[in-house]
Amino acid sequence: PLFDIAFGRDIQIVPTCVSTDQVNPPDILSVIASSAAVHISDIPFNGPIAAVRVGYIDGEYVLNPTYEEIEKGDLEIVVAGTKDGFTMVEGGANEVSEELMLGALAKAEEFIKVMCKLQDDLRELVGKEKLPLAPLEVALENKEAMLSEAYAKMETACFVKGKMERREAISKVKAALKEKYAEQLEDETQAKLFASLFEEMEYKILRKSILDKSLRVDGRSPTDIRHISCEIDLLPRPHGSALFTRGETQALVVTTLGTSLDEQVYDDIDGDRSENFILHYNFPPYSVGEVGRMGTGRREIGHGNLARRSLEAMMPSREEFPYTVRVVSEIMESNGSSSMASVCGGTLSMLAAGVPMKKPVAGIAMGLITEGSADNPYERYAVLSDILGEEDHLGDMDFKVAGTEDGITGFQMDIKIAGVTTEIMTKALSQAKDARLHILNIMNKTISKPASSISKYAxxxxxxxxxxxxxxxxxxxxxxxxxxxxxxxxxxxxxxxxxxxxxxxxxxxxxxxxxxxxxxxVEDPEVGFIYNGTVKRIMDFGAFVEILPGKEGLCHISKFSRSKINAVSDVVKEGQQIPVKLLEIDKMGRLNLSYIDAIEEQEKK
Missing domain, CATH: 3.30.1370.10 (K Homology domain, type 1)
Incomplete structure (x- = not known):
C-alpha cells in the first residue's frame, strides 16, 4: 500500500541472507533493510516502514526474541508499520488476552518509530532524488454519462443476495452499457478505463452503504455473522472428518493419524527440526467457480501456516498423544476467509478423530471501511465481522483472529491503506472476540470434546x-x-x-x-502374564516354548489339556505360535508355562 500505482513500473526487492547465527531470526532485519533500500533509492515510496517481533516471556514483553526465547514464550507477534500506523500483524499465541495483544502492539509501535527515524536519517545522508510519478493522462470518454446511466442500476445489483447472483446482476448492467458504447470501447485503453469505472462504482456503493446505513451488500450489519453449520464423521474411511460451512464459504477437513515416522522434517535457515502436527490447505479453482491450475502456491502455503499456527497451541504434547496428526483442508466453496473456516473445521475434524485438544479453536476474519479528511484519515470508520470476498477486495483491512474461549492463538492482518491506529485495532479485537465466542458456541453443539476412541483404521x-x-x-x-x-x-x-x-x-x-x-x-518375565510364544522343541514330557526373544520355558504335557493326552505332538507342532501363561519362575530361574490355562483365560474374555 505504500507504493503509488501512478509510478507504473514493476518493483522487485531481494533481501539476501548471506550469514545467520541460527540464534536470531533474520526476517526482521530483512524487512528493515528492504525498506531502507527503497527509502534511499529514487523509487517513490510512502515509507519508511520497520518491523519487530514481540515475545511475552515470564510476564515481560521481549523485543526480537531469539529462537530459544520464542519457544519459551506465550506470544510471538511480528508487527510492521510506519511511524503513523500498522501495516501488517502476524503471529501465534498461547491463549493470550486482547489486552496483552494490545500491549505488544504498543511495544512494537515504539520500536517501529525509532527504526523509521533511523531510516529517515539515512536518507538525509545518502538518499537519491525521487523519480516523478507518471499518472495516466488519458481519461474515460463519456464518463459522466455512463455514471448517470449505470449508478442507480449498480446500487440495485450490488445488493442482490448471493455471490454468484450478485456477480451476474453486475455483469448485466456492465454488458448493457458496454453495448451502448461499443465503438468507443474498441480502444484498449478505453476498455480498461471502463472496467475500472465499474470497480470504482462498486467501491463507492459498498463503502457508502456501510458508513451511512450500517448495511452490507448481503443485508447484514457490521457485526452480524453469516449462518453457520457443522457436520462431523461424514466420510466413513478417514480417521476424522468435518464439514464447516459459514455462508458461502465451506471447508471439508480431514484428519489422519500417523506415527512418529510420519513427522515432517525441516532443514532450512532456521535449523533442523521435525513437526508432529501438519496442516495442508488446498484452494482448488472450482471453489470460486473458475478454471485454473491446480497445485500449491503462495496463497495455499500462507493460509495453511496461519491455520496451523492458530491450532498448534491447543495440540497435546507428544507424551500425551504420541501420534503425528495431519489435517488437510479442502475448500469446497469460498466467499470470505477460507483459512478461518479451515481453523474451525480443523478443530471439529481433530475432535472427531479423538485428538485430545486442550480446547476448541475458532477463527474469524475482520474487515475495515474508512473515510478520512485532510485533518483525520480515520474520521469515519466501521469494523466488519466475518467479511465477504467483496469486502476484502474493496475494503481497507483483512484481519484474521483465531482463538479459544479464553484467549487468542493466531492472527494475521493485511491492510490496503497507509496504516491503522491502536484505536481501530482495539475495536477490531473486541469485535473479533464476540464473533469467536459465537462461532465456538455453535461448534460445541456438534462436538466439544474428543471422541472417546480413535478410528479403528488408525x-x-x-x-x-x-x-x-x-x-x-x-x-x-x-x-x-x-x-x-x-x-x-x-x-x-x-x-x-x-x-x-x-x-x-x-x-x-x-x-x-x-x-x-x-x-x-527389559524386565523380568511376569508371573500370571499370557505370552504369545513359539514352540521350539517337542519332548516326550512337554514342549519348550519361547515366550520372548531368547527366553524359553517348559510347558509340561499335563498343561496342554485337562484330560490326558498321549503325545504333545497331538496338540501342537514345532514352530507353531501358541498362547501360554507363565505359572511360576522356580528357584533355578526356570519358567513353567501352561497352554490350557491361557486358553481358558482367553475364552472367559
Missing part, C-alpha cells in the same frame, strides 16, 4: 519407558532382537535415546503383544 500406538542401559538388550546384536519382535507381531518399534520405546501396529492386540515382548526383554 494405527495403534503403545509407549513405554525403559532404562537407558537396557536399550542395547532390546535392539540386540545387529538389531536382531528388535527386528525379531517386529516381524513376529507385525509392528514397527522406534527407540529413542532417552529410553522411550514406541510401538506402532495395525491392531491393538498386535501392539499390546509386542509391548509385552519388549517388557519381557
Amino acid at each position: 494405527p495403534k500406538i503403545e509407549s513405554m519407558k525403559i532404562d537407558v542401559d537396557k536399550i542395547g538388550a532390546l535392539i540386540g546384536p545387529g538389531g536382531k532382537t528388535v527386528k525379531g519382535i517386529s516381524a513376529l507381531y507385525g509392528v514397527t518399534i522406534n527407540t529413542d535415546d532417552d529410553g522411550t520405546v514406541t510401538i506402532y501396529g495395525k491392531t491393538a492386540a498386535a501392539t499390546e503383544d509386542a509391548k509385552r515382548a519388549v517388557k519381557g526383554i
Whole structure:
C-alpha cells in the first residue's frame, strides 16, 4: 500500500541472507533493510516502514526474541508499520488476552518509530532524488454519462443476495452499457478505463452503504455473522472428518493419524527440526467457480501456516498423544476467509478423530471501511465481522483472529491503506472476540470434546519407558532382537535415546503383544502374564516354548489339556505360535508355562 500505482513500473526487492547465527531470526532485519533500500533509492515510496517481533516471556514483553526465547514464550507477534500506523500483524499465541495483544502492539509501535527515524536519517545522508510519478493522462470518454446511466442500476445489483447472483446482476448492467458504447470501447485503453469505472462504482456503493446505513451488500450489519453449520464423521474411511460451512464459504477437513515416522522434517535457515502436527490447505479453482491450475502456491502455503499456527497451541504434547496428526483442508466453496473456516473445521475434524485438544479453536476474519479528511484519515470508520470476498477486495483491512474461549492463538492482518491506529485495532479485537465466542458456541453443539476412541483404521500406538542401559538388550546384536519382535507381531518399534520405546501396529492386540515382548526383554518375565510364544522343541514330557526373544520355558504335557493326552505332538507342532501363561519362575530361574490355562483365560474374555 505504500507504493503509488501512478509510478507504473514493476518493483522487485531481494533481501539476501548471506550469514545467520541460527540464534536470531533474520526476517526482521530483512524487512528493515528492504525498506531502507527503497527509502534511499529514487523509487517513490510512502515509507519508511520497520518491523519487530514481540515475545511475552515470564510476564515481560521481549523485543526480537531469539529462537530459544520464542519457544519459551506465550506470544510471538511480528508487527510492521510506519511511524503513523500498522501495516501488517502476524503471529501465534498461547491463549493470550486482547489486552496483552494490545500491549505488544504498543511495544512494537515504539520500536517501529525509532527504526523509521533511523531510516529517515539515512536518507538525509545518502538518499537519491525521487523519480516523478507518471499518472495516466488519458481519461474515460463519456464518463459522466455512463455514471448517470449505470449508478442507480449498480446500487440495485450490488445488493442482490448471493455471490454468484450478485456477480451476474453486475455483469448485466456492465454488458448493457458496454453495448451502448461499443465503438468507443474498441480502444484498449478505453476498455480498461471502463472496467475500472465499474470497480470504482462498486467501491463507492459498498463503502457508502456501510458508513451511512450500517448495511452490507448481503443485508447484514457490521457485526452480524453469516449462518453457520457443522457436520462431523461424514466420510466413513478417514480417521476424522468435518464439514464447516459459514455462508458461502465451506471447508471439508480431514484428519489422519500417523506415527512418529510420519513427522515432517525441516532443514532450512532456521535449523533442523521435525513437526508432529501438519496442516495442508488446498484452494482448488472450482471453489470460486473458475478454471485454473491446480497445485500449491503462495496463497495455499500462507493460509495453511496461519491455520496451523492458530491450532498448534491447543495440540497435546507428544507424551500425551504420541501420534503425528495431519489435517488437510479442502475448500469446497469460498466467499470470505477460507483459512478461518479451515481453523474451525480443523478443530471439529481433530475432535472427531479423538485428538485430545486442550480446547476448541475458532477463527474469524475482520474487515475495515474508512473515510478520512485532510485533518483525520480515520474520521469515519466501521469494523466488519466475518467479511465477504467483496469486502476484502474493496475494503481497507483483512484481519484474521483465531482463538479459544479464553484467549487468542493466531492472527494475521493485511491492510490496503497507509496504516491503522491502536484505536481501530482495539475495536477490531473486541469485535473479533464476540464473533469467536459465537462461532465456538455453535461448534460445541456438534462436538466439544474428543471422541472417546480413535478410528479403528488408525494405527495403534503403545509407549513405554525403559532404562537407558537396557536399550542395547532390546535392539540386540545387529538389531536382531528388535527386528525379531517386529516381524513376529507385525509392528514397527522406534527407540529413542532417552529410553522411550514406541510401538506402532495395525491392531491393538498386535501392539499390546509386542509391548509385552519388549517388557519381557527389559524386565523380568511376569508371573500370571499370557505370552504369545513359539514352540521350539517337542519332548516326550512337554514342549519348550519361547515366550520372548531368547527366553524359553517348559510347558509340561499335563498343561496342554485337562484330560490326558498321549503325545504333545497331538496338540501342537514345532514352530507353531501358541498362547501360554507363565505359572511360576522356580528357584533355578526356570519358567513353567501352561497352554490350557491361557486358553481358558482367553475364552472367559
